[in-house]
Amino acid sequence: MSQKAALVIGGGIAGMQASIDLANMGIKVYLMEKKPSIGGRMAQLDKTFPTNDCSMCILAPKMIECANHENVDLLTYSELSELTGSSGDFKAKIIRKARFIDEDKCVGCGECIEGCPITVTDEFNAGLGNRKAIYKYFPQAVPSTFAIDRRGTAPCKTACPAHISVQGYVALIAQGRFQEALKLIKEENPLPAICGRVCHHPCESACTRSQVDEPVAIDFIKRFVADLDLKSETRYLPQIKKKRAHKVAIIGAGPAGLSCAYYLAKEGYQVTIYEKLPVTGGMLSVGIPEYRLPRDIINAEVQVIRDMGVKIKTGVDIGKDITIEQLREEGYNAIFLGIGAHKCTSLNIEGENLEGVYPGVDFLREVNLGKQVSLGDRIAVVGGGNVAMDTVRTALRLGAKEPFIIYRRSLEEMPANEEEVEECEEEGIPIYPLTNPKRIIGENGRVKAIECLKMKLGEPDESGRRRPIPIEGSEFIIEVDGVVPAIGQESDWSCLGPESACTLSNWGTMNVDPITLQTDDSDIFAGGDAVTGPKTVIEAIEAGKQAAISIDRFIRGVNLREGREREWEPVEDVPTEGYDHIPRTRMPRLEPGDRANNFQEVQLGFSEEQAVTEAKRCISCGICSECYTCAEVCKAEAVDFAQRDREVTVNVGAIVLATGFDLYDVSPLMEYGWGRIENVITAMQFERMICASGPTTGHLKRPSDGKEPKRLGFIQCVGSRDVRHMRYCSAVCCMHATKEAILAHEHYPELTSTIFYMDMRAVGKGFQEYVRRAKTEYEVEYIRTRPGRVTLNEENQNPVIHYEDTINREFRAREFDMVILSQALIPTESNISIAKRLGVELDEFGFIATPEGLSNPFGTTKEGVFGCGFCQSPMDVPDSVVRASGAASKVAEVLAQHS
Amino acid sequence: MSLRIGVFICNCGTNIGGTVNVPEVVEYAATLPNVVHTEGNLYTCSEDGLSSIRNQIDERDLNRVVVASCTPRTHEPLFKKNCELAGLNKYLFEFVNIREHCSWVHMTQQDDATDKAKDLVRMGVAKVSLLTPEEDLSTDVLPSSLIIGGGISGLSAALTLATQGYQVELLEKTDRLGGLLKNVNMVFPSNAPTAELLDPLVDSVIKHDNIRVHFEVKLVEVKGFIGNFTAVIKENGGTGELKIGTIIVAIGANELKPKGMFGYDLFDNVMTQLEFEQRYRRGFNGLKKVVMINCVGARTDEMPYCGRFCCITAMKNATLLKEAIPEAEVTILQRDIMAFGKVFEEYYQKAMQVGVRFVRYNVDRPPEIKGAGDAANKVKVYHELMGRDLELDADAVILTTPLVPAEDNQALSKMMKIPIGNEGFFMEAHQKLRPVEFPADGIFIAGCARYPTEIVECISQGYAAAAKAAAPMAQGRVVTEAFISKVNPLSCSSCGRCIEICPFGAVDWVEFRFSPEITREIATVNPTECKGCGLCVASCLSNAIYLKGFTDEEILAMVGTTIAGHEFTL
Numbered sequence A: 001m002s003q004k005a006a007l008v009i010g011g012g013i014a015g016m017q018a019s020i021d022l023a024n025m026g027i028k029v030y031l032m033e034k035k036p037s038i039g040g041r042m043a044q045l046d047k048t049f050p051t052n053d054c055s056m057c058i059l060a061p062k063m064i065e066c067a068n069h070e071n072v073d074l075l076t077y078s079e080l081s082e083l084t085g086s087s088g089d090f091k092a093k094i095i096r097k098a099r100f101i102d103e104d105k106c107v108g109c110g111e112c113i114e115g116c117p118i119t120v121t122d123e124f125n126a127g128l129g130n131r132k133a134i135y136k137y138f139p140q141a142v143p144s145t146f147a148i149d150r151r152g153t154a155p156c157k158t159a160c161p162a163h164i165s166v167q168g169y170v171a172l173i174a175q176g177r178f179q180e181a182l183k184l185i186k187e188e189n190p191l192p193a194i195c196g197r198v199c200h201h202p203c204e205s206a207c208t209r210s211q212v213d214e215p216v217a218i219d220f221i222k223r224f225v226a227d228l229d230l231k232s233e234t235r236y237l238p239q240i241k242k243k244r245a246h247k248v249a250i251i252g253a254g255p256a257g258l259s260c261a262y263y264l265a266k267e268g269y270q271v272t273i274y275e276k277l278p279v280t281g282g283m284l285s286v287g288i289p290e291y292r293l294p295r296d297i298i299n300a301e302v303q304v305i306r307d308m309g310v311k312i313k314t315g316v317d318i319g320k321d322i323t324i325e326q327l328r329e330e331g332y333n334a335i336f337l338g339i340g341a342h343k344c345t346s347l348n349i350e351g352e353n354l355e356g357v358y359p360g361v362d363f364l365r366e367v368n369l370g371k372q373v374s375l376g377d378r379i380a381v382v383g384g385g386n387v388a389m390d391t392v393r394t395a396l397r398l399g400a401k402e403p404f405i406i407y408r409r410s411l412e413e414m415p416a417n418e419e420e421v422e423e424c425e426e427e428g429i430p431i432y433p434l435t436n437p438k439r440i441i442g443e444n445g446r447v448k449a450i451e452c453l454k455m456k457l458g459e460p461d462e463s464g465r466r467r468p469i470p471i472e473g474s475e476f477i478i479e480v481d482g483v484v485p486a487i488g489q490e491s492d493w494s495c496l497g498p499e500s501a502c503t504l505s506n507w508g509t510m511n512v513d514p515i516t517l518q519t520d521d522s523d524i525f526a527g528g529d530a531v532t533g534p535k536t537v538i539e540a541i542e543a544g545k546q547a548a549i550s551i552d553r554f555i556r557g558v559n560l561r562e563g564r565e566r567e568w569e570p571v572e573d574v575p576t577e578g579y580d581h582i583p584r585t586r587m588p589r590l591e592p593g594d595r596a597n598n599f600q601e602v603q604l605g606f607s608e609e610q611a612v613t614e615a616k617r618c619i620s621c622g623i624c625s626e627c628y629t630c631a632e633v634c635k636a637e638a639v640d641f642a643q644r645d646r647e648v649t650v651n652v653g654a655i656v657l658a659t660g661f662d663l664y665d666v667s668p669l670m671e672y673g674w675g676r677i678e679n680v681i682t683a684m685q686f687e688r689m690i691c692a693s694g695p696t697t698g699h700l701k702r703p704s705d706g707k708e709p710k711r712l713g714f715i716q717c718v719g720s721r722d723v724r725h726m727r728y729c730s731a732v733c734c735m736h737a738t739k740e741a742i743l744a745h746e747h748y749p750e751l752t753s754t755i756f757y758m759d760m761r762a763v764g765k766g767f768q769e770y771v772r773r774a775k776t777e778y779e780v781e782y783i784r785t786r787p788g789r790v791t792l793n794e795e796n797q798n799p800v801i802h803y804e805d806t807i808n809r810e811f812r813a814r815e816f817d818m819v820i821l822s823q824a825l826i827p828t829e830s831n832i833s834i835a836k837r838l839g840v841e842l843d844e845f846g847f848i849a850t851p852e853g854l855s856n857p858f859g860t861t862k863e864g865v866f867g868c869g870f871c872q873s874p875m876d877v878p879d880s881v882v883r884a885s886g887a888a889s890k891v892a893e894v895l896a897q898h899s
Numbered sequence B: 001m002s003l004r005i006g007v008f009i010c011n012c013g014t015n016i017g018g019t020v021n022v023p024e025v026v027e028y029a030a031t032l033p034n035v036v037h038t039e040g041n042l043y044t045c046s047e048d049g050l051s052s053i054r055n056q057i058d059e060r061d062l063n064r065v066v067v068a069s070c071t072p073r074t075h076e077p078l079f080k081k082n083c084e085l086a087g088l089n090k091y092l093f094e095f096v097n098i099r100e101h102c103s104w105v106h107m108t109q110q111d112d113a114t115d116k117a118k119d120l121v122r123m124g125v126a127k128v129s130l131l132t133p134e135e136d137l138s139t140d141v142l143p144s145s146l147i148i149g150g151g152i153s154g155l156s157a158a159l160t161l162a163t164q165g166y167q168v169e170l171l172e173k174t175d176r177l178g179g180l181l182k183n184v185n186m187v188f189p190s191n192a193p194t195a196e197l198l199d200p201l202v203d204s205v206i207k208h209d210n211i212r213v214h215f216e217v218k219l220v221e222v223k224g225f226i227g228n229f230t231a232v233i234k235e236n237g238g239t240g241e242l243k244i245g246t247i248i249v250a251i252g253a254n255e256l257k258p259k260g261m262f263g264y265d266l267f268d269n270v271m272t273q274l275e276f277e278q279r280y281r282r283g284f285n286g287l288k289k290v291v292m293i294n295c296v297g298a299r300t301d302e303m304p305y306c307g308r309f310c311c312i313t314a315m316k317n318a319t320l321l322k323e324a325i326p327e328a329e330v331t332i333l334q335r336d337i338m339a340f341g342k343v344f345e346e347y348y349q350k351a352m353q354v355g356v357r358f359v360r361y362n363v364d365r366p367p368e369i370k371g372a373g374d375a376a377n378k379v380k381v382y383h384e385l386m387g388r389d390l391e392l393d394a395d396a397v398i399l400t401t402p403l404v405p406a407e408d409n410q411a412l413s414k415m416m417k418i419p420i421g422n423e424g425f426f427m428e429a430h431q432k433l434r435p436v437e438f439p440a441d442g443i444f445i446a447g448c449a450r451y452p453t454e455i456v457e458c459i460s461q462g463y464a465a466a467a468k469a470a471a472p473m474a475q476g477r478v479v480t481e482a483f484i485s486k487v488n489p490l491s492c493s494s495c496g497r498c499i500e501i502c503p504f505g506a507v508d509w510v511e512f513r514f515s516p517e518i519t520r521e522i523a524t525v526n527p528t529e530c531k532g533c534g535l536c537v538a539s540c541l542s543n544a545i546y547l548k549g550f551t552d553e554e555i556l557a558m559v560g561t562t563i564a565g566h567e568f569t570l
Helices: A014-022 A040-044 A055-068 A111-115 A155-159 A165-175 A179-185 A192-198 A202-206 A217-233 A255-266 A297-305 A324-329 A359-370 A384-395 A418-426 A538-557 A609-615 A629-633 A684-689 A735-747 A766-775 A828-838 A877-898 B021-028 B048-059 B072-085 B097-101 B112-130 B152-163 B178-182 B194-207 B272-277 B310-324 B340-351 B409-414 B453-477 B497-501 B535-539 B552-562
Strands: A005-009 A027-034 A073-075 A079-085 A087-098 A119-121 A130-132 A247-251 A270-275 A311-312 A333-335 A378-382 A402-406 A434-441 A448-458 A466-470 A476-479 A483-484 A525-526 A646-652 A652-656 A662-665 A679-683 A712-718 A751-755 A780-784 A791-792 A798-805 A810-814 A818-825 A825-827 A866-868 B005-010 B033-042 B066-069 B093-097 B137-140 B144-150 B167-171 B213-216 B218-225 B227-234 B237-242 B248-249 B251-256 B270-273 B290-294 B327-334 B357-360 B367-371 B376-382 B388-393 B395-397 B403-404 B442-443 B476-478 B483-486 B507-513 B520-523 B546-548
Touching: A005 A014, A005 A646, A014 A027, A014 A055, A014 A073, A014 A434, A014 A609, A014 A652, A014 A877, A014 B453, A027 A087, A040 A055, A040 A130, A040 A684, A055 A073, A055 B072, A079 A828, A087 A652, A111 A629, A119 B409, A155 A165, A155 A202, A155 B072, A165 A179, A165 A609, A179 A192, A179 A217, A192 A217, A192 A297, A192 A538, A192 B388, A247 A255, A255 A270, A255 A297, A255 A333, A255 A538, A255 B005, A255 B227, A297 A311, A324 A333, A359 A483, A378 A384, A378 A476, A384 A402, A384 A418, A384 A662, A418 A476, A418 A791, A448 A483, A448 B483, A483 B137, A525 A538, A538 B546, A609 B213, A646 B272, A652 A877, A679 B178, A684 A735, A684 A818, A735 A751, A735 A766, A735 A818, A735 B144, A751 B453, A766 A780, A798 A818, A828 B327, A828 B388, A866 A877, A877 B152, A877 B453, B005 B021, B005 B048, B005 B112, B021 B033, B021 B112, B048 B066, B048 B072, B066 B072, B066 B112, B066 B270, B072 B093, B093 B097, B112 B552, B144 B152, B144 B237, B144 B453, B152 B167, B152 B178, B152 B194, B152 B213, B152 B453, B167 B237, B178 B251, B178 B272, B194 B213, B218 B409, B227 B248, B248 B409, B251 B497, B272 B310, B272 B395, B290 B388, B310 B327, B327 B388, B357 B376, B357 B483, B376 B395, B442 B453, B453 B476, B476 B497, B483 B520, B535 B546
Parallel strands: A005 A027, A005 A652, A027 A073, A247 A270, A247 A333, A270 A311, A333 A525, A378 A402, A378 A483, A652 A866, A679 A818, A712 A751, A712 A818, A751 A780, B005 B033, B005 B066, B066 B093, B144 B167, B144 B248, B167 B213, B248 B442, B270 B395, B290 B327, B290 B395, B327 B357
Antiparallel strands: A079 A087, A087 A646, A119 A130, A434 A448, A448 A466, A448 A476, A662 A825, A791 A798, A798 A810, B137 B476, B218 B227, B227 B237, B251 B403, B367 B376, B376 B388, B483 B546, B507 B520
């Protein structure tokens, strides 16, 4: 059965005209356009030749007619994905790309633009000006709807275990919007000042900037805004939603517990944290030395959580002082276990029980709690992680003369933060890689020496790191006063009594659902090191946040899993060309001499200037930074980041192709200097410049100095009629240049123009008269020649056109204030994919082929598919609209024949 | 029924609300006469705003609605439709623009902008009070089309309309279809015989059930308007009438005969391109040296326009000759080679490849033809690039001339009230975006009658004009907005100014009977043709014409209310 409907591909003037004609014939039309608005190239033009009508003034009514016509369905920001069927009955699958804006809700007011921190080159303005990531394609766009330019989620955000909108806060910081940045961070991470010091920052490892030079110092930037907030008079407190009576108990005041508490408190729950240690912060306080993470920073961030109404009870040993059962009896609706992993893993070698062997975490805890611990002068710290580094550096600060590190793999495999290793070396602490302890030798029950083996690296193990293999017979002995094993930690589950149904894994970690973090006991949730074994702060924070989401759902009685199994795919194909090398900003540190004997913070923090400079290095991988400012300001609530591309299928009897043209990239025409000489621009750039709605609001300004030009030189056939580029004539440039010269003179009566041309192809109705008026009324000079090259007068940045005067047969050079290149117009690149999907053939240039020639100027190689306008061959606007109306007739024939 | 006016004032986010104090304007509007409801909306055009208007029409029994927001250009249809949805006649709606006319232009003067917004709203309320309910007008459209001219454009239009299922009356003044093209041997760019293109087309047209071809016919008169035209024709010695819904003018053009130029009248072997094709239809008869001169009668002060495809015609004939007689010397004297686009540039390259020589001359130093007796034998030309004269031997000199308007254009123009431009060709409704339409509804134009047009463009325009003609025929009726002009017969002085000034031919004479004895011809506006532009109203010296929706009472009420204490009446 025939479908009384047609698909028109391309929403430029030809596509719109075909759609209107078809719709007026009572045929349902789907008008598909890949850009966010219909209008096409004509929307970019200021005036049209030869009548000098304002282009937009005659185009806009057509656009509105399309939008308002009851028979036209606009499918903007869409691409064809597949075509099946045959003439009379096609099925076209169309991808409607996500705008991230609800078209029905957006009223086009534009309030969202201001807050958007991302600036990108404005293609509508031919690259002369910028626009925001959230944008309306042009002011008169139809539909009058915004779109968010989102390439995808930046790798920093996908790599971050907490999925903080990293690109978002970096962008905000680059604009000096520190408080907004902090607020955005705190949406996902309540402890940014802490993380800004001790995070292992996988965001930086994933940072695309490293393909240009070095990754952005994301962590330090974050620390800057977090510190700024902690230092401010009123710290940022999130808006607490409606207060709820439900109570939640959290066991452990480490990062997981604190994070869980923060997000539950934000939801309005009554939260109490029970902490065994006398201090809050868990491993942050007792595992990490103060010179890396000052206690006042921990206290400050914890205070914010207290200010949100969370009660923290320290020194309460769950299982001893109070049991889980008692908590339930006290009316807690849910319990979160975030007890961490504070028990040191043993080395399992001979001599581990000797006096002078002190587990790393125990050592750090004792020291951090203010106890005096002395191990002697020569101390072997075994391990390559941050605990090992912290231990050895702490030992140094406590007066040990020769603390050192023994590590079984090579330096590259060391899991400790790079900076910490670096700082360790700065402090003169030796690291012995590829060395493993075999036994600890004692004398009188006390450590005397440690026997070690040399190692070599074998094949990678399941962690991806190369497995260390002992070298036989390489044993050697080092005399030491103390040995500190720092090779791992596990959890202490004495808090759990028989009343809980929770179970543990073989590794001694809590069994939980990986998404909801619910344990085998439905009201108990767990996260952090207690579930994963010793991991990072940020992972614990994320676990706390996820547990908070689960607990909220658990209490509200809604599905815990729904919508949470999200795969985080980083954006790919981020262009990294064209960036200048800018070195990563270094973190200022306390001099090694000033820090080895004390616990003052080593890393001093970025200044505002450093933070902003560093933030500006971000290359905006995702384009949209996901800072959500737009969503916040949109009163119409039209912003929808959950939107995804969706597929629609339309049933049509025939198809019209009207894909228009692209602008030829003139940079390969080195002789004309575009890209090298600032004051050489393209005709489309000139068009946008002279257009009142363009980036210079209609003022001609030289790109080099913004000065008003007095003499313009137009070079015709740039890339056209040229065997090295496009052999064909682009058909409109002679008149286009003439128009631009006329307009320029109208704007500035002093201004003169010279057009360098090969043939003045003024073949249309009124065109000869137009050229005559250009010469006689608008001081436009025409010189028949093909210029050889354009050079630069360095003194005034004027381009100089070198050409042969064909009348007087002399070589000449003429200096202009600005040179405009009439670039070739080429078939759109999308023709290739569209042709493939439709099954139509292209000609050698990429235009839609018309195999039947004169007898059917609209025909393609596929029955029922017609072409019109520039996508078939270069032509001007009237010719394009004629072809469009003609193609509409062809469609009507098909639909009539099949009905 | 008493007036119950609702006024809805839009903030447009901060577009209006950021400058104009909208709550103040809302409060003010409530004080205006007959206003029973006012409200401010964040966006009146959003579903929230629209449903609020509908609800208020229903709940408060509103019988007039004013929206003060953005531009009627984009939003008036939306609000009118919304009123209709709520059961209110859409002509009882008034749009006030307080964005473009107020907040945007007075962005820095918030108080003044608010005052102006109040003024504009007051004017809107004054006007809406006087509006009366109106109905859209509609006429039926006959599903048949008159095509004038049986050349390639007319044939193309006829065939597609017939294929789409419409009846076609095709008028051809000669006894053969094919127009100018039937005199052409080969067509560019394929260089295939014209018959291959033309014969199947003519055949299909003649055989098509939906097409009636009238040969040797003369169009005498066209009456009526879109949907219901009557064409009076003379054929076979009799007069007949055709009833049609739409008309396509495709009467073509003629080749210029260059009388008095380049020895055309003096020498037998100086001829036009078309004459050359006809004379050497069966072979080139051993021509060895041929000079072609382009732009004869074109692109000069007297004949300013470019013939668009004459260059291509010259290249075609030159190429065919070179291919037939490779040793022949063929030179084209040209001013610019108009090989625009993809196909023609390639055609140009091909002509050069086969050895056609192109010599550029300057219009100020035109070629000279020399000859003996009735034959030209030399062409002298100043070679612009070499900077000296050349003397070329010539067995034949071919003058490339443009097409000129057909002699019937003037008569047809008068008969159908369709305009003609400076060059004598028909003038389309809009050069850029309405190339195959006339300002008057239901009449369309295709091919060389509009401007010299090459074959593929003629075909395209035929199809395009057919699409335009098909639209009203497919719908079966045309609907016009109610805001059109009307003549008060008693005031009309029969001066005829309105008839002259109407760009759409919508005003015409009609016999009016004032009493059983007195009849007089007065002006009348055809509602189907009137576009409501108001030119006739402004031109009328007797104040006999008014435009609905913009009556003097309505306008003066608006003006009057801007000046406190003044009331304007007629």
